[in-house]
Amino acid sequence: MATKFKALIGFTRMKDDELMVTAATIIGAMTDNVHFEQPTPALAAVQELLDDFSAKLTAARRRGSPEETALKNESRLPLEAALRQLAYYVNGVAEGHLSTLLSSGFPTNGANGSVQVPLKTEGVKLSDGRQSGQVRLDFDKQRNVLMYEYQYRLQGENEWSERFATSSSRANIIAPLTAAERYEVRVRALNTQGTGDWSDNATMVVR
Structure with missing residues (x-):
């Protein structure tokens, strides 16, 4: 049976850094992408959520207070929700076409096997x-x-x-x-x- 390719929608288990990288990658890949002319939600709205999460993550790391950490966690939830909604849009447009899915920047069930966690950085x-x-x-x-x-x-x-x-x-x-x-x-x-x-x-x- 042929594999049904799709953009993955699970973000809750990602570490904060991974979520930031993933969101930034998706926004960059979908900006002016001919396959996705009317993203839902709008990329500008997702960028605002990412900027808010990034600022609160930085504040939480600098000060480390329970309040700052709670604000960071609260700002993460709407970003995850927006990315899930965007993934549904991408899956609806791509209809299982792997190259189209990959152009969105989303991790997919068809590409994860070839990409692994980075190695230790060498040659510094x-x-x-x-x-x-x-x-x-x-x-x-x-x-x-x-x-x-x-x-x-x-x-x-x-x-x-x-x-x-x-x-x-x-x-x-x-x-x-x-x-x-x-x-x-x-x-x-x-x-x-x-x-x-x-x-x-x-x-x-x-x-």
């Missing part, structure tokens, strides 16, 4: 930026990765910086940093299947 290298107080970050690119996250801190400190997102494995500039201090940086990769392990820390004295 720091070098001087163009200006004092800057460091350039490069690392090895991985396949089937939607974005990378990196953090930095003064070597020997306990707390890492907030997480910064990038889609490029080359020429990421970290600034402003304090000259003559040694910093350490770590990187990890994300895709729709999950989050890879943090890389080994790379260190450098900032000029």
